[in-house]
Amino acid sequence: MENFTLNNNVTMPALGLGVFQMTGEQVRAAVPVALDAGYRLLDTASRYYNEEDLGAAIAESSVAREDLFITTKLWFKDHGYEATRTAFRVSLDKLGLDYLDLWLVHQPFNDYYGSWRAMEELVDAGLVRAIGVSNFYPDRYYDLVCHNRVVPAVNQLRLNPYDQRRDTREISARYGTVLQAWSPLGQGGAVLKDPVLVSIAREHGKSVPQVILRWLVQTGVSVVVKSVHEDRLRENIDIFDFALTHAQIDAINALDRRETGNGGPDHRDPAMLDLLRTFE
Numbered sequence: 001m002e003n004f005t006l007n008n009n010v011t012m013p014a015l016g017l018g019v020f021q022m023t024g025e026q027v028r029a030a031v032p033v034a035l036d037a038g039y040r041l042l043d044t045a046s047r048y049y050n051e052e053d054l055g056a057a058i059a060e061s062s063v064a065r066e067d068l069f070i071t072t073k074l075w076f077k078d079h080g081y082e083a084t085r086t087a088f089r090v091s092l093d094k095l096g097l098d099y100l101d102l103w104l105v106h107q108p109f110n111d112y113y114g115s116w117r118a119m120e121e122l123v124d125a126g127l128v129r130a131i132g133v134s135n136f137y138p139d140r141y142y143d144l145v146c147h148n149r150v151v152p153a154v155n156q157l158r159l160n161p162y163d164q165r166r167d168t169r170e171i172s173a174r175y176g177t178v179l180q181a182w183s184p185l186g187q188g189g190a191v192l193k194d195p196v197l198v199s200i201a202r203e204h205g206k207s208v209p210q211v212i213l214r215w216l217v218q219t220g221v222s223v224v225v226k227s228v229h230e231d232r233l234r235e236n237i238d239i240f241d242f243a244l245t246h247a248q249i250d251a252i253n254a255l256d257r258r259e260t261g262n263g264g265p266d267h268r269d270p271a272m273l274d275l276l277r278t279f280e
């Protein structure tokens with residue numbers, strides 16, 4: 001497993017398991033397989049409603065706590081200084097942990113400035129090793145950077161060959177924030193059948209998911225990927241024994257569709273907030 005060094009010198013595995021849309025039962029089944037396959041970064045969120053199951057799987061594992069990297073996320077209905085302090089305790093208790101490795105502001109809505117101040121204090125108190133954001137576009141990211149003490153260590157956002165987020169990559173690099181891709185495989189959609197990716201995969205004797213995950217890590221993007229199947233869990237982490245050529249990276253870079261308006265969901269669209277507000 002390769003690692004990224006965050007802007008506060010914390011080491012984070014390059015690739016992790018995401019447990020979005022997993023039932024509690026699936027989390028308890030997938031995590032032991034993932035740990036056996038070599039995953040050490042496990043990514044959940046309060047909004048995934050499976051922090052307790054992840055905590056149970058961690059408690060049952062023989063992997064030492066300090067060798068794990070546990071991420072969870074703050075839901076925007078818990079934003080604000082006091083609400084964030086309460087939400088932190090709730091997540092920590094559900095996970096059965098006494099500290100978090102990474103805590104992310106899940107969505108760029110509501111009073112995330114108040115939340116950020118509470119999160120900075122939790123870092124100072126040694127209860128969270130690193131804090132970051134998720135789904136922050138360059139404008140909101142830059143404003144947060146300019147008006148706070150701690151620069152986000154990570155910005156987790158949708159990033160795959162069809163949705164490459166070049167503008168966010170550029171500004172994040174300037175301030176030392178590591179980008180982390182969610183839905184790297186486009187949730188198993190059309191990108192997995194892309195002819196350019198199919199051809200590159202053949203050249204390496206690898207699968208398309210492996211080529212995508214390799215492209216992300218090789219271009220400096222951390223990744224969280226989800227599967228409930230043992231063969232795919234093992235396949236998705238088996239990306240550290242080959243390297244893409246410059247020409248192959250250029251060919252994948254040319255697949256971006258965001259700049260043509262076909263990249264994917266947009267957190268700047270008010271309809272996105274309307275949708276998320278309907279969630280509990």
Ligand code: NDP
Nearest residue numbers: 018019020134182183184185186187188209225226227228
């Ligand atoms: P992914 O791109 O990881 O795709 C997951 C889907 O692809 C599942 O349907 C899975 O099916 C399938 N899949 C996994 N591996 C393979 C493979 N090797 N070959 C073919 N199909 C495969 O999407 P996610 O949206 O789940 O994103 C990953 C993680 O990112 C989440 O679990 C979560 O932790 C995080 N995330 C964060 C968000 C945020 O707002 N911060 C939003 C969304 C996700 P199966 O399980 O049946 O194998």
